[in-house]
Amino acid sequence: SLNITEFDTIAAISTPPGEGAIGIVRLSGDDAVAIVDRLYQAGSKRLADVASHTINYGHIYNPKTNEMIDEVMVSVMRAPKTFTREDVVEINCHGGVVSVNRLLQAILQNGARMAEPGEFTKRAFLNGRIDLSQAEAVMDLIRAKTDRAMDVALRQLDGDLSNLIRNIRQIILNTLAEVEVNIDYPEYDDVEEVTTKLLKEKTKEVKGHVEQLLHTAKQGKILREGLETAIIGRPNVGKSSLLNRLIREEKAIVTDIAGTTRDTIEEYVNVNGVPLKLVDTAGIRETEDVVERIGVERSRKALQEADLILLLLNQSEELSPEDIALLEASQQMNRIILLNKSDLEARVTPADLANWSEPEKVISTSMLEQVGLDLLEKQISEMFFAGETGEQDATYISNVRHIALLNDTVAALEEVLSGIEADMPVDLVQIDFTHAWELLGEITGDTVQDELLTQLFSQFCLGK
Ligand code: GDP
Numbered sequence: 001s002l003n004i005t006e007f008d009t010i011a012a013i014s015t016p017p018g019e020g021a022i023g024i025v026r027l028s029g030d031d032a033v034a035i036v037d038r039l040y041q042a043g044s045k046r047l048a049d050v051a052s053h054t055i056n057y058g059h060i061y062n063p064k065t066n067e068m069i070d071e072v073m074v075s076v077m078r079a080p081k082t083f084t085r086e087d088v089v090e091i092n093c094h095g096g097v098v099s100v101n102r103l104l105q106a107i108l109q110n111g112a113r114m115a116e117p118g119e120f121t122k123r124a125f126l127n128g129r130i131d132l133s134q135a136e137a138v139m140d141l142i143r144a145k146t147d148r149a150m151d152v153a154l155r156q157l158d159g160d161l162s163n164l165i166r167n168i169r170q171i172i173l174n175t176l177a178e179v180e181v182n183i184d185y186p187e188y189d190d191v192e193e194v195t196t197k198l199l200k201e202k203t204k205e206v207k208g209h210v211e212q213l214l215h216t217a218k219q220g221k222i223l224r225e226g227l228e229t230a231i232i233g234r235p236n237v238g239k240s241s242l243l244n245r246l247i248r249e250e251k252a253i254v255t256d257i258a259g260t261t262r263d264t265i266e267e268y269v270n271v272n273g274v275p276l277k278l279v280d281t282a283g284i285r286e287t288e289d290v291v292e293r294i295g296v297e298r299s300r301k302a303l304q305e306a307d308l309i310l311l312l313l314n315q316s317e318e319l320s321p322e323d324i325a326l327l328e329a330s331q332q333m334n335r336i337i338l339l340n341k342s343d344l345e346a347r348v349t350p351a352d353l354a355n356w357s358e359p360e361k362v363i364s365t366s367m368l369e370q371v372g373l374d375l376l377e378k379q380i381s382e383m384f385f386a387g388e389t390g391e392q393d394a395t396y397i398s399n400v401r402h403i404a405l406l407n408d409t410v411a412a413l414e415e416v417l418s419g420i421e422a423d424m425p426v427d428l429v430q431i432d433f434t435h436a437w438e439l440l441g442e443i444t445g446d447t448v449q450d451e452l453l454t455q456l457f458s459q460f461c462l463g464k
């Protein structure tokens, strides 16, 4: 059923909900041009006659009431060089909820069907325009919170991951073929031994590649979801100042996203390409300090959920019992200690913290004079990317489904290896090797079930 190539014509609003300078309604399908032609007026010009991949000025009227809906620019893109490989029409109209909705209504009344979430992308997949990992990249792009995450998704959209997976699958396939030949046409007496040796080598090779991919998963997750970061310290050490510095330097906050509860605000800051998701910044911003408000005991709990702790100390004052409590509470975690207010006379030096931390994770800063922030950024990159964030070519696995499949693949490959160890017959061992090949195929959608597809594409935003 994956080879269906005939579809009805679908339509949806492609721009995000709410006010905007322009709104876009998109159609895809055989009747896309004809449907819009029923509404479109520009002298005697008909969209049916215009060249493909052109933008056309005109007006949209409701053919029933003859009422003008909007002044528009209509892009006509004929199959197959379109996102869905079908005829695609995009209508740019004036932004604003009413105009876009009236336009969509008119289109639906004239023969198009409202698209389901993700249906445009699903068609691109079903029509062979993109593979599954690329379809998922589209979804990631929509959700990307930082440039960096967007780069990763774009690379995946380019097919980087798909190519890697296909290469690995090819190794498995070649090996299986060779094993088959060895068994069918035994040239040597020790064919069993030779075949087993080959299988073992190739299984190890493939396992190495898959594990390498999994290695990037942690980084991928960080790039995608942000590094959950807690800024802690007793009152007046400079937490709000740090936050404001990070934000003001336009390490680009990407968004202010209302969190799951109404009183938490998630704020993203981009530090050297690593998105930090700052936890509980609402509390810090209101200068009602986290520690003051919730106490060391409870902040201990908040700390457990963070990937990274930035602990601020005021280096112009002796360490207080509260400082010590916070040092203890965060001792087992990924922590960077900031000795802030380095512009003032020092009472605490990095040497005083030798028992608490590795020296590179203690950084003298001055929020007042903007000292030390570059070191902080460098240290964060070091800790989570071994300094590699500049590497633009890496393919990061960031998708949960992909990670699960890669883990299953490793398990299948381990079965192969233990089967060989246990002297199991080659044809039994082959089954697990073939299973690994199938699992990898599910990443690219080369072996994939309908149900999974429906579920996957339903996660998309409407209009994509
Ligand atoms: P918070 O209570 O931990 O959020 O601390 P704030 O960021 O609100 O800062 C408390 C006070 O310390 C403010 O008056 C800041 O201007 C000041 N402050 C913050 N960082 C520095 C610094 O590096 N040097 C100096 N001299 N003052 C600072």
Ligand code: ZN
Residues within 6 Å of the ligand: 236, 239, 240, 241, 284, 285, 287, 288, 289
């Ligand atoms: Zn504060």
